[in-house]
Amino acid sequence: MPGSPAKTIGLSDHLAAKCAALKQRKYRDLENAFLAQGVRLCEEAFASNAKIRHVIVTQEARQQDRVSQLLGKMQDAGLVIRQATPRQLKAISDEKNPHGLLLVIEKPALRMMELTSKLVVACENIQDPGxxxxxxxxxGWFGVKDILLSGGCVDPYNGKVVRGSMGAIFRSHIFFNIDLCSAILRLRQDGYRAIGTMANAGIPIGDASPSGKDILIVGNEANGLSPELQRSVQLSVRIPGQGDGESLNVAVAAAICLYHFTQI
Known part of the structure; x- marks a missing residue:
C-alpha cells in the first residue's frame, strides 16, 4: 500500500557476519560485493540501478522520513528489507557512528572493450582512499566515466573510497587491477593519445589541446608515474605554479587537468 512503512525481516547473525567481512578487501573480492552506507549513498546506488543484494536498516533509522521513503521505493522494486540491531550494524559498519542504513552491492562486471568516454582517466598506484x-x-562531475586503476591502487570499493566518491562510483566504469602499460598500448592502437601528468616536466597544461580520444594518466602520490609508464606517454603536461610548494595533491592536479580537457 503506497505510503505505508516498508516491511522488514530480521537480520540473522550469520548474514550480519558475512556483511561485516566485507570491510576487508579479500572478502570483497571473494564475494564480489561491497558496502555503501548512509542514506545519500544508498539513494545514489538505488537511482543508479546498482545491483543491490541486501538492504539493512535499524529500527531507529526507519523512523526518518527520508530513509522511510527510500525503503518504500526499494520494497516496491522487490528488494527485501532486513532490520539490524544496533549491535549488528556497528559490527558491519567501518564508521564510528553508523548511519543506520547500508546496502550490500554487487560489483559491476565490465570489460575493457566497453570504454565509452572520449577522455579516460588512468591511475597508477594511488594509495590514499581519500x-x-x-x-x-x-x-564524475566532468562527465568522465571510464577509470583505469593499476594493481597497486587502493581498492576502489574500500569504504573510504566509496564515501569519498559521493555516489560517483555507482555511475563510473571502473577497471581495476589493470596492467596499465599493456592497457595503454592497446588503447593507443585504438586511437587514444596517452597524456602523462608530471610535476616538473612537459608542456604547460594550458598549451595542450584535446585530441578527441585521450587518456589522462596520473601517478602515485609520492613518486608520480613509473619510468615504465612514462615510456608509454605520448604527451607530458605539467601545471605551472606561482608559489614554492613542491607539488599538487594528485586529486587536485587531476581536477585541474579534467577541467582543462573538458572545457576546450
Missing amino acids: NLGTLLRTA
Missing part, C-alpha cells in the same frame, strides 16, 4: 574517492567524484 584521494581516489575525490578523483572519482571529480571525474
Whole structure:
C-alpha cells in the first residue's frame, strides 16, 4: 500500500557476519560485493540501478522520513528489507557512528572493450582512499566515466573510497587491477593519445589541446608515474605554479587537468 512503512525481516547473525567481512578487501573480492552506507549513498546506488543484494536498516533509522521513503521505493522494486540491531550494524559498519542504513552491492562486471568516454582517466598506484574517492567524484562531475586503476591502487570499493566518491562510483566504469602499460598500448592502437601528468616536466597544461580520444594518466602520490609508464606517454603536461610548494595533491592536479580537457 503506497505510503505505508516498508516491511522488514530480521537480520540473522550469520548474514550480519558475512556483511561485516566485507570491510576487508579479500572478502570483497571473494564475494564480489561491497558496502555503501548512509542514506545519500544508498539513494545514489538505488537511482543508479546498482545491483543491490541486501538492504539493512535499524529500527531507529526507519523512523526518518527520508530513509522511510527510500525503503518504500526499494520494497516496491522487490528488494527485501532486513532490520539490524544496533549491535549488528556497528559490527558491519567501518564508521564510528553508523548511519543506520547500508546496502550490500554487487560489483559491476565490465570489460575493457566497453570504454565509452572520449577522455579516460588512468591511475597508477594511488594509495590514499581519500584521494581516489575525490578523483572519482571529480571525474564524475566532468562527465568522465571510464577509470583505469593499476594493481597497486587502493581498492576502489574500500569504504573510504566509496564515501569519498559521493555516489560517483555507482555511475563510473571502473577497471581495476589493470596492467596499465599493456592497457595503454592497446588503447593507443585504438586511437587514444596517452597524456602523462608530471610535476616538473612537459608542456604547460594550458598549451595542450584535446585530441578527441585521450587518456589522462596520473601517478602515485609520492613518486608520480613509473619510468615504465612514462615510456608509454605520448604527451607530458605539467601545471605551472606561482608559489614554492613542491607539488599538487594528485586529486587536485587531476581536477585541474579534467577541467582543462573538458572545457576546450
